[in-house]
Amino acid sequence: MLTVFSVTYLLPILTSLVYDDGTVMLFATDMGLTLGAGLILWGLTHRFQRELKARDGFILVVLAWLGMAAFATFPLMSHLLDLSFTDAYFEAISGLTTTGATKLSNLDYLPPAINLWRHELNWLGGMGIIVLAVAILPILGVGGRQLYVAETPGPMKDSKLTPRITETAKNLWLTYALITLACILSLKWAGMNWLDAICHAFASMGLGGFSTHDASVGFFDSPEIEAVLTFFMLLAGMNFATHFVALQEKSFSPYKLDMEAYPYLILMFGSILGITLFLWQQDVYEDFFTSLRYTSFNLVTIATGCGFASTDFSLWPLFAPLWMLFLGSVTACTGSTGGGIKMMRTIILIKQAQIQMFLLAHPAAINPLKLGGTVVSSRILLSVLGFIFAYFMSVVIFTLLLIMTGMDFLSAVTAIIACMSNVGPGLGEVGPSGNYAGLSEFQTWVCTVAMFLGRIEIFTALILFTPAYWRK
Numbered sequence: 001m002l003t004v005f006s007v008t009y010l011l012p013i014l015t016s017l018v019y020d021d022g023t024v025m026l027f028a029t030d031m032g033l034t035l036g037a038g039l040i041l042w043g044l045t046h047r048f049q050r051e052l053k054a055r056d057g058f059i060l061v062v063l064a065w066l067g068m069a070a071f072a073t074f075p076l077m078s079h080l081l082d083l084s085f086t087d088a089y090f091e092a093i094s095g096l097t098t099t100g101a102t103k104l105s106n107l108d109y110l111p112p113a114i115n116l117w118r119h120e121l122n123w124l125g126g127m128g129i130i131v132l133a134v135a136i137l138p139i140l141g142v143g144g145r146q147l148y149v150a151e152t153p154g155p156m157k158d159s160k161l162t163p164r165i166t167e168t169a170k171n172l173w174l175t176y177a178l179i180t181l182a183c184i185l186s187l188k189w190a191g192m193n194w195l196d197a198i199c200h201a202f203a204s205m206g207l208g209g210f211s212t213h214d215a216s217v218g219f220f221d222s223p224e225i226e227a228v229l230t231f232f233m234l235l236a237g238m239n240f241a242t243h244f245v246a247l248q249e250k251s252f253s254p255y256k257l258d259m260e261a262y263p264y265l266i267l268m269f270g271s272i273l274g275i276t277l278f279l280w281q282q283d284v285y286e287d288f289f290t291s292l293r294y295t296s297f298n299l300v301t302i303a304t305g306c307g308f309a310s311t312d313f314s315l316w317p318l319f320a321p322l323w324m325l326f327l328g329s330v331t332a333c334t335g336s337t338g339g340g341i342k343m344m345r346t347i348i349l350i351k352q353a354q355i356q357m358f359l360l361a362h363p364a365a366i367n368p369l370k371l372g373g374t375v376v377s378s379r380i381l382l383s384v385l386g387f388i389f390a391y392f393m394s395v396v397i398f399t400l401l402l403i404m405t406g407m408d409f410l411s412a413v414t415a416i417i418a419c420m421s422n423v424g425p426g427l428g429e430v431g432p433s434g435n436y437a438g439l440s441e442f443q444t445w446v447c448t449v450a451m452f453l454g455r456i457e458i459f460t461a462l463i464l465f466t467p468a469y470w471r472k
Helices: 002-020 022-047 055-078 085-096 110-140 144-151 162-190 195-205 223-236 240-249 254-258 261-281 288-303 319-330 344-361 378-404 411-420 441-455 459-465
Strands: none
Touching: 002 022, 002 055, 002 110, 022 055, 022 110, 022 254, 055 110, 055 441, 055 459, 085 110, 110 162, 110 195, 110 261, 162 195, 162 223, 162 240, 195 223, 195 240, 223 288, 240 254, 240 441, 261 344, 288 319, 319 344, 319 411, 344 378, 378 411, 378 441, 378 459, 411 441, 441 459
């Protein structure tokens, strides 16, 4: 995996050659170090071959994410000599987990290749989580497979994914790359230069939220650019398997069969309308259409977990940004590049709550939970409830740790929600007009762990700390 990861350095090397920014040797050296480490590890271990077991898969996933992020710090620390390993690792894990939180300033003056590297991490991390969910978890027999198969329309459901892992991953990568290319061309048409278009397309499709400018998308002050990014962020927040089938069939019908698509879009557009009217009524903006412009972009970017900003929404009445952060925790669909608890789990929780209220009135009734006409097993329901509990307990524990260090409550709780949901900007000290540069070393590691756990969905890492995992 490290050997393959070393190939990703070719893109910033090419960018450095085009812009002559003086970082060619830096990236070439770091590429050699990553490639060498991968080959050494392969050389030491390749003779010990056996079939991958479930317990191997969990530790592989954890070590891959942590190890890739460690090697991704090389270019940052090689160029920014005053950047500590803690801050560099925070930046790298933020990129790979597609959180988009940053501790860097003067982004406008970074060498083009360094900026592209940060955004490439966003893009790779976005697709990485899909391949993890579709390819790794089914092999391990994790309950998420049943959910994925239940809600995936068309031939990919019929193939049951597991026997055709390579083909599944290839199809998703192809779909991801094609939509990214369309985003790049659309942003160029809207007025960005090629570097900005590529970087922001990588960040929007990976729902990572890194930008080449300190002012984020607000730097461009362009309704056209905001509209293009809004459209592609909405696409990235949906299931890429659905996009693949829709492209294959050249039809919109797969979206009608995707049980997450309608709730996702209804919640998005309903929230946009509601917050637009709220801000207009509160005289934040002078007219409805200005309110609509800023609300639609900033709400979609936070709700999908991307993390761009076109204005300092922390100055809005508190209800609006808090609602946006709440959406960032629940809205992104299964199989998207977004984080949070996912729309599928949200739907299951709502349906289960409705069933419980029905059973209070009719105790003897038999009313199983169904999705798309299929009964959801008690095992899946319990796994969803367990995940939700672990997710919000993690938010509480990490928030208390930040408060213990002296951080104010609003900054602490929104920073952890933003990191666990891989959204990026929070409020207060870590709001959209600032960044995470003011965090102490301990606070930085708390947020780093929160980003990592949020992206790999907690249990994959926590299982390594259970005694049962290590018993033969």
